[in-house]
Amino acid sequence: MKLSQNKIEDEVEQGIDKVNNQLTGFWEYITGPELWWAVVEGIISIIVILLLAYTAVRISRKLVDRLFKKREKGPIRISERRENTLKKLIKNVVQYIVYFIALIMILDGVFGFKVGALIAGAGVAGLAIGFGAQNLVRDVISGFFIIFEDQFSVGDYVKVSGIEGTVEEIGLRTTKVLSWTGEMHILPNGNITQVVNYSIHNGLAIVDVNVPYENSVDDAERLINEVAAALPDKYDFLVGTPEIIGVQNLAASHFVIRVITETLPGFQWAGERNIRRDIQDYLYRNGIEIPAQRIVMYSREQKENLLDKSQMQQLQSNSHIQGAYSNDDEPEQSQEGDR
16 A cells, blocks of 8 residues: 555656646746747748838839830820729739738748648638629629720719719729719629719710790790800810700790700710800890799789679670571571571
8 A cells, every 4th residue: 555655646746747847848938038039030020021012012003003104105005994993903903912922921931831731721611612602703703894894994984783973993892983972882793783884975965945935936046056156165075066956845834945965974964054054044134034934913803803804705705606696597587488
């Protein structure tokens, strides 16, 4: 019994000594210069890698800008709107690639992870995620075709998914549209199924001018042509002189003259507002007022006089009708008497 107890006590003492040695070694490792030198070296490496990545992104942005400036003197010409789109897209793609490489360098060089195994695992995981993230894949594919087919570009005024505004940025997954009231709309490219682009071709300003029936059509058209002749010199966004296409409608108190003109892309609404204002001002200064419903007010005595007059006119008309009937009957009676 004594031998077994001594043996147990020895094993316990050995275990305690082993734990003490491990704790002492761990403490020496924490307080020793090797760990802190490795930590400082790792932090410095991370900072250097991030600085190099940031510098590479800045240099790539300047190179892209310089490349597109030199392209303006070359034989290949593209529109400014498509140029802005491609510039932003290239800058974003380069930024993603550079920072991804920096992340791989940090994981491999600083933390010592096996990047090859991580990439292989990410490939398998990406394949599995791809089947579940169908919306993400659809957004990326739709974004690629939007850019490849040049459906719209940065700076275009468009209407997509019920949202109307100016395109601020086009990415492979989302598109940013700034409405004219200041809201920024971020749309997944997969949800963009129909696009109305107002910035590709010239617009058409359509203005309907209401003229009261007291004025003649010829006088109104003559005045409209006079003011329309001076509008192209006044507004740069008008491509041609406004043209009268005729009387568009006949309303209860007025007739409508339609005026159309071609404008620069996206300026059709500004053209309508300015043309309508100048035509109305010119017509008003020349005696043609805005048609409006008129209210006639009269007193009770005037009302009774009007009623008496209307009754007298009705009686006179009835007497004329009866006289006509009596005249028609007399020949018939004479004919019957002759017979």
